[in-house]
Amino acid sequence: MQSHFTALAYAPELTLNALDQVAEVIGRFGAVNNPWTPIPADGFSAAELAVTAPSEETAASVVAEHWLVSVREALAQEELPVDVAVVPSALRHAERKFLIMDVDSTLIQQEVIELIAAHAGKEAEVAAVTEAAMRGELDFAQSLHQRVAQLAGLPVSVLDEVRDAVRLSVGARRLVDAFHAQGHQVAVVSGGFSQVLEPIAQDLGLDHWLANDLEIQDGVLTGRVAGDVVDRATKAGKLREWAQAAGVPLDACFAVGDGANDLDMLATAGLGIAFNAKPAVQGAAGAAINQPHLDAVAVLAGVPLA
Numbered sequence: 001m002q003s004h005f006t007a008l009a010y011a012p013e014l015t016l017n018a019l020d021q022v023a024e025v026i027g028r029f030g031a032v033n034n035p036w037t038p039i040p041a042d043g044f045s046a047a048e049l050a051v052t053a054p055s056e057e058t059a060a061s062v063v064a065e066h067w068l069v070s071v072r073e074a075l076a077q078e079e080l081p082v083d084v085a086v087v088p089s090a091l092r093h094a095e096r097k098f099l100i101m102d103v104d105s106t107l108i109q110q111e112v113i114e115l116i117a118a119h120a121g122k123e124a125e126v127a128a129v130t131e132a133a134m135r136g137e138l139d140f141a142q143s144l145h146q147r148v149a150q151l152a153g154l155p156v157s158v159l160d161e162v163r164d165a166v167r168l169s170v171g172a173r174r175l176v177d178a179f180h181a182q183g184h185q186v187a188v189v190s191g192g193f194s195q196v197l198e199p200i201a202q203d204l205g206l207d208h209w210l211a212n213d214l215e216i217q218d219g220v221l222t223g224r225v226a227g228d229v230v231d232r233a234t235k236a237g238k239l240r241e242w243a244q245a246a247g248v249p250l251d252a253c254f255a256v257g258d259g260a261n262d263l264d265m266l267a268t269a270g271l272g273i274a275f276n277a278k279p280a281v282q283g284a285a286g287a288a289i290n291q292p293h294l295d296a297v298a299v300l301a302g303v304p305l306a
Contacts, residue, residue, distance in 0.1 A: 004052055031052040042295070105275075114126055115166070126147045175305075232260070239253060253269040254271050255273065
């Protein structure tokens with residue numbers, strides 16, 4: 001039984017030479033059904049290519065998984081001038097899909113805790129801990145408590161200033177609107193803070209969202225987190241919970257993130273996408289986007305951009 005895949009190439013600008021390079025690598029592993037077909041996008045270029053994996057007598061799912069791993073490894077070894085993803089066609093053509101994303105440096109351009117820390121004069125200290133946590137060198141919950149402790153004594157009014165400073169990633173609203181236009185749900189789960197995330201989530205019309213709560217007493221940040229920390233296990237658990245509630249199987253889910261705290265979520269989804277991520281995250285994800293356009297996620301998911 002043959003297995004069908006879609007190769008996606010996306011970059012600020014695609015060239016025929018780059019597309020030929022990608023097709024040549026993939027062609028070593030099976031039938032490439034040319035030609036490349038352009039995909040409408042705004043601010044970047046994208047194209048898709050139908051690919052058929054060779055059939056074998058072994059179970060089709062086993063063959064497809066082995067083939068996909070081999071192709072992805074071969075593409076990673078090439079110094080290609082474009083981003084490339086190879087996705088099972090059944091995933092891109094699923095009738096119902098579910099998208100879940102990280103927030104800081106994914107849905108939005110900034111790390112919120114660093115914006116807050118700037119008001120306390122602790123930006124450098126907090127940034128150093130954030131980077132170590134994102135690289136997986138520190139336990140996320142411990143690192144979060146260390147960083148939040150630096151915020152003790154700040155007036156709650158600082159959060160209003162931080163909300164005003166937050167900027168969505170390029171194409172974020174377009175991505176959410178595209179998924180919603182096709183009847184799919186969109187969720188975010190964040191190691192950041194609900195006091196900043198909630199108005200953003202409401203503005204975008206997100207279906208689900210979750211973040212940590214900063215403890216506030218008498219109009220001042222206490223330097224503590226209220227309740228359980230949203231860590232990597234929580235993120236994966238919320239993906240399972242929300243996808244099940246939406247009636248969408250995990251293999252029709254797309255997860256997007258940039259740090260070690262997102263790894264379990266990326267592994268749980270049908271396709272985990274690393275967005276301008278650390279090398280370790282890119283290596284673990286099924287696809288990577290190394291450009292500022294978050295709406296490239298829609299290209300990988302087979303969701304038309306308006």
